[in-house]
Amino acid sequence: MSPVLEVSDLTVSFGGVPAVRGVSYSVRPGEVLGIVGESGSGKSVASAAIMGLLPPGARVTGSVRLHGRELIGASQRQLAAFRGKSISMVFQDPLSALTPVYRVGDQIAEAVRAHQRVSKENAMVKAVELLDLVGIPRPSERALAFPHEFSGGMRQRVVIAMAIANDPDVIICDEPTTALDVTIQAQVLEVLKRAQAKTGAAIIMITHDLGVVAGFADRVLVMYAGRAVEVGAVDDIYYRMRMPYTAGLLGSIPRVDRGRQPLVPIEGHPPSPAALPPGCPFAPRCPMRVEACDDREPPLFEVGAGHGAACIRWEEVRPDGLARQAAAGDTSRLRVRGERTVLAVRGLVKDYPLLRGAVFKRRVGTVHAVAGVSFDIRQGETLGLVGESGSGKTTTLTQILELVPPQRGRVVVLGHDTARLSRGERTEIRRDMQVVFQDPLASLDPRMTVHDILAEPLRTHGRPAGRRIRELLALVGLESSHAARYPQDFSGGQRQRIGIARALALEPRLLVLDEPVSALDVSIQAGVINLLDSLKDRLGLSYLFVAHDLAVVRHIADRVAVMYLGRIAEIGQVEAVYDAPAHPYTQALLSAIPLPDPVRERSRERILLEGDLPSPANPPSGCRFRTRCPKFRAELTDEERSLCVTVEPEVRPLNGATDQGAACHYAEKRGVV
Amino acid sequence: MTLSDEELAEELTDGTAYRAPSRLRVVTGRFFRSTQGRIGFAVLALMFLLAFAGPLVNRWSYTDKDLTAFMRPPSADHWFGTLQTGSDVFAVTLRGMQKSLIVGLLAALVSTALAAVVGAFAGYFRGWTERSLTWLTDLLLVLPAFLILAIISPLFGSGQWVVFVIMLALFLWMVTSKIVRGMAISVKEREFVQAARYMGVPPVRIIFRHVIPNLSSLLIVDATLNVSAAILTETSLSYFGFGIQPPDVSFGTLIADGSRTAVYAPWTFWFVAGLLVVTVLAVNLMGDALRDAFDPSAKRSR
Ligand code: SF4
Ligand code: SF4
Numbered sequence: 001m002s003p004v005l006e007v008s009d010l011t012v013s014f015g016g017v018p019a020v021r022g023v024s025y026s027v028r029p030g031e032v033l034g035i036v037g038e039s040g041s042g043k044s045v046a047s048a049a050i051m052g053l054l055p056p057g058a059r060v061t062g063s064v065r066l067h068g069r070e071l072i073g074a075s076q077r078q079l080a081a082f083r084g085k086s087i088s089m090v091f092q093d094p095l096s097a098l099t100p101v102y103r104v105g106d107q108i109a110e111a112v113r114a115h116q117r118v119s120k121e122n123a124m125v126k127a128v129e130l131l132d133l134v135g136i137p138r139p140s141e142r143a144l145a146f147p148h149e150f151s152g153g154m155r156q157r158v159v160i161a162m163a164i165a166n167d168p169d170v171i172i173c174d175e176p177t178t179a180l181d182v183t184i185q186a187q188v189l190e191v192l193k194r195a196q197a198k199t200g201a202a203i204i205m206i207t208h209d210l211g212v213v214a215g216f217a218d219r220v221l222v223m224y225a226g227r228a229v230e231v232g233a234v235d236d237i238y239y240r241m242r243m244p245y246t247a248g249l250l251g252s253i254p255r256v257d258r259g260r261q262p263l264v265p266i267e268g269h270p271p272s273p274a275a276l277p278p279g280c281p282f283a284p285r286c287p288m289r290v291e292a293c294d295d296r297e298p299p300l301f302e303v304g305a306g307h308g309a310a311c312i313r314w315e316e317v318r319p320d321g322l323a324r325q326a327a328a329g330d331t332s333r334l335r336v337r338g339e340r341t342v343l344a345v346r347g348l349v350k351d352y353p354l355l356r357g358a359v360f361k362r363r364v365g366t367v368h369a370v371a372g373v374s375f376d377i378r379q380g381e382t383l384g385l386v387g388e389s390g391s392g393k394t395t396t397l398t399q400i401l402e403l404v405p406p407q408r409g410r411v412v413v414l415g416h417d418t419a420r421l422s423r424g425e426r427t428e429i430r431r432d433m434q435v436v437f438q439d440p441l442a443s444l445d446p447r448m449t450v451h452d453i454l455a456e457p458l459r460t461h462g463r464p465a466g467r468r469i470r471e472l473l474a475l476v477g478l479e480s481s482h483a484a485r486y487p488q489d490f491s492g493g494q495r496q497r498i499g500i501a502r503a504l505a506l507e508p509r510l511l512v513l514d515e516p517v518s519a520l521d522v523s524i525q526a527g528v529i530n531l532l533d534s535l536k537d538r539l540g541l542s543y544l545f546v547a548h549d550l551a552v553v554r555h556i557a558d559r560v561a562v563m564y565l566g567r568i569a570e571i572g573q574v575e576a577v578y579d580a581p582a583h584p585y586t587q588a589l590l591s592a593i594p595l596p597d598p599v600r601e602r603s604r605e606r607i608l609l610e611g612d613l614p615s616p617a618n619p620p621s622g623c624r625f626r627t628r629c630p631k632f633r634a635e636l637t638d639e640e641r642s643l644c645v646t647v648e649p650e651v652r653p654l655n656g657a658t659d660q661g662a663a664c665h666y667a668e669k670r671g672v673v
Numbered sequence: 674m675t676l677s678d679e680e681l682a683e684e685l686t687d688g689t690a691y692r693a694p695s696r697l698r699v700v701t702g703r704f705f706r707s708t709q710g711r712i713g714f715a716v717l718a719l720m721f722l723l724a725f726a727g728p729l730v731n732r733w734s735y736t737d738k739d740l741t742a743f744m745r746p747p748s749a750d751h752w753f754g755t756l757q758t759g760s761d762v763f764a765v766t767l768r769g770m771q772k773s774l775i776v777g778l779l780a781a782l783v784s785t786a787l788a789a790v791v792g793a794f795a796g797y798f799r800g801w802t803e804r805s806l807t808w809l810t811d812l813l814l815v816l817p818a819f820l821i822l823a824i825i826s827p828l829f830g831s832g833q834w835v836v837f838v839i840m841l842a843l844f845l846w847m848v849t850s851k852i853v854r855g856m857a858i859s860v861k862e863r864e865f866v867q868a869a870r871y872m873g874v875p876p877v878r879i880i881f882r883h884v885i886p887n888l889s890s891l892l893i894v895d896a897t898l899n900v901s902a903a904i905l906t907e908t909s910l911s912y913f914g915f916g917i918q919p920p921d922v923s924f925g926t927l928i929a930d931g932s933r934t935a936v937y938a939p940w941t942f943w944f945v946a947g948l949l950v951v952t953v954l955a956v957n958l959m960g961d962a963l964r965d966a967f968d969p970s971a972k973r974s975r
Binding site: 447449457 | 694695696699864868871872874882883886889968969970
């Protein structure tokens with residue numbers, strides 16, 4: 001079959017700084033091409049160039065052919081005729097793709113009528129059909145709703161409906177699921193597959209997530225520093241990679257299906273496009289680098305059928321993933337929990353008033369953000385608190401950090417009940433419990449030098465700064481000369497190291513980590529995870545690790561608590577919970593996470609959850625998960641169901657498990673990853 | 674990494690003397706490394722030198738009247754010419770400059786500091802503090818200036834310039850303070866303020882260490898603008914029989930008088946005006962440099 005879209009030697013530069021440097025690929029009808037790269041690799045710019053959506057300052061050269069017709073240099077009118085008809089696009093942020101003031105049905109009908117001659121009524125009928133196809137419940141009714149009345153996942157479905165409205169030949173998806181929760185991501189990917197089956201379009205899937213493309217793409221193109229560094233069939237890329245960068249990337253991703261073992265981070269950080277190394281752009285970070293690498297940039301060598309890699313030593317590159325898999329055998333050691341409890345939360349409840357009205361706020365309801373959560377952390381232990389957005393994990397965290405008496409329940413931090421804290425005790429806790437925030441740039445005062453940032457906790461608690469600051473910088477792998485700089489002079493990973501150094505300044509006993517690696521690129525993330533892991537052992541810390549990424553938690557936590565709608569669904573030892581989750585929600589959550597392993601990904605059964613999270617202002621009666629519970633829907637008898645509807649399940653230890661409990665009346669272990 | 678950074682790094686690593694690269698030191702360093710900052714500072718220093726050392730080399734003092742020369746253009750005897758009264762323009766200008774430099778700079782600083790503190794406290798603490806501070810600000814905004822003057826002026830004798838500076842500052846700070854309050858509210862929500870709170874830093878220290886420095890761009894621009902505003906407002910205050918009174922002079926009074934004779938005796942106006950412009954320019958240059966020095970994202974070497 002001849003390709004629908006052929007890109008050859010595409011380059012894009014902004015004011016002389018190259019963002020994309022000679023990328024070539026082609027897609028055939030019905031094929032899914034995954035374009036993978038970290039931030040700054042040029043992957044999104046390259047696709048925007050195809051759509052002609054770059055800002056005016058961009059210089060584009062090379063050729064992009066759609067059905068043999070050149071798009072680069074085509075007039076805006078010609079492009080507009082293609083856009084939305086032959087090529088359509090799905091963006092990361094669905095809100096930006098929808099006009100807020102029009103009903104979604106009208107917007108889809110509009111998209112249909114822009115390229116097809118149909119009457120308004122017919123277009124509307126088509127719009128409703130499309131909404132139905134992408135799985136919007138009650139489509140004819142929802143077609144009359146405005147974009148803001150949809151949840152993020154539903155909005156993305158609307159955007160997909162719009163993208164396939166004119167049976168396009170190519171759909172470009174730019175990080176379509178990055179902003180979504182995993183269970184929603186699984187739904188949306190499913191919709192994309194359905195949409196593709198319906199239209200037979202080729203899909204270009206741009207993502208940073210090697211898991212998403214593994215089960216979805218036929219071929220994968222890996223980008224680094226504006227270039228394609230490896231391209232090939234999906235199995236070749238994942239199992240027979242010939243480029244050290246690809247191997248490094250795969251080695252550095254935490255995986256839900258692998259237990260605790262050190263990740264292999266890629267040293268350093270991606271080069272800035274304005275100052276590329278002379279030879280191979282990956283050379284400064286490459287473990288296999290030899291002198292010849294600096295001579296010139298390696299071209300894409302043909303290393304197999306349809307498989308290219310830009311590395312002069314490609315013959316020697318071995319996938320190290322296999323070796324690591326073998327070593328993963330002895331991970332399920334039984335850990336004995338420590339004696340001393342550093343943090344205990346008992347029946348914590350937090351409500352927020354739901355206010356309406358612009359001038360006179362009146363209370364129209366109550367958001368039950370946290371509704372009875374209990375867990376504890378022992379000395380030297382890491383508890384991973386996971387949940388999707390709206391699960392209440394952040395509220396739980398702030399309740400602990402604020403050190404105010406909880407609305408209901410008890411919070412005991414380092415032996416002190418927060419309901420009865422004297423001033424001195426509060427200061428003491430503030431010294432012994434420290435926080436690392438999600439976004440290092442936001443949590444470091446941009447107007448302070450690193451020295452002042454690190455000195456702040458020390459000064460506050462009356463300790464001398466000077467020498468300690470150099471110690472801290474060394475501890476997190478930074479140089480003492482970095483002290484004179486500002487946070488923004490650092491890369492994301494380094495900033496997070498500064499954040500960690502600040503948290504360690506006072507030698508705390510408990511560290512609260514709020515999504516500490518989710519803002520980082522995978523290759524950087526691994527380094528920070530390893531750092532946290534080794535610090536814990538060296539300094540005898542206990543961690544409360546809040547995250548939405550279950551894979552990361554598996555790598556770092558000893559125990560895990562899964563939250564759903566303000567309550568804990570399942571809690572227990574990491575291996576137990578991940579290997580044999582008992583709560584239907586945990587099972588769905590784990591099965592929704594894509595593995596960077598194409599073969600397993602293709603054979604896996606997904607437990608797909610239906611719909612969105614119910615509003616925490618109006619949670620379902622009985623078990624909060626019952627509206628989406630696959631077990632409730634498919635397996636239980638009516639009698640059994642009535643228990644779920646009427647009685648809210650408490651977390652109960654599972655039979656025969658040392659440390660695992662689930663809040664489900666019909667909990668049953670089941671392996672899903 | 675810019676050159677200056679490398680220098681700093683070298684100083685740090687050579688080990689002999691570990692100078693803590695605190696904000697104060699880094700900002701000062703960056704300020705004096707920028708051309709703007711150096712020029713602005715040098716010009717302003719020159720102005721001060723002129724204002725206070727100038728009278729020593731002039732044979733006329735500002736109270737002297739040369740009864741042989743009324744309204745004369747500049748000459749070897751009277752470098753800037755003379756006024757209608759026979760006063761030496763050079764002497765009078767320098768005298769005015771002494772007053773105006775001190776009054777202008779101080780009033781600007783005081784008013785900006787007041788705006789920053791009141792605004793930041795109102796924005797950070799919200800609730801009761803906010804309500805009373807906002808009320809005070811609004812009150813001063815709506816009350817006509819002369820009314821306050823009428824109330825306050827009997828309380829002290831005129832001629833005390835410190836009181837005068839405070840009075841001037843009191844008229845300038847309100848609007849800025851309202852802006853600062855709004856910005857402080859948003860800074861308070863930023864994560865680094867949370868971080869400081871969770872670290873146990875007391876609120877007042879958070880305001881001075883995190884909130885106000887993060888509004889420094891606004892505050893510095895405000896202070897620079899206030900310098901000229903203060904110098905000119907001082908004129909209008911003089912009309913109320915307040916502030917600089919004859920025979921004493923200031924830039925404000927000189928410009929007001931000079932503008933009347935500027936057409937046929939340009940020297941009575943243009944020297945003062947020129948010096949005012951140079952002063953304001955120097956202050957602006959310094960302000961720009963200071964703002965860049967505070968702002969870590971500004972370009973380093975220019
Ligand atoms: S060319 Fe050299 S530096 Fe580049 S990836 Fe290959 S071995 Fe590494
Ligand atoms: S209690 Fe019932 S509804 Fe809730 S998770 Fe268990 S089976 Fe599902």
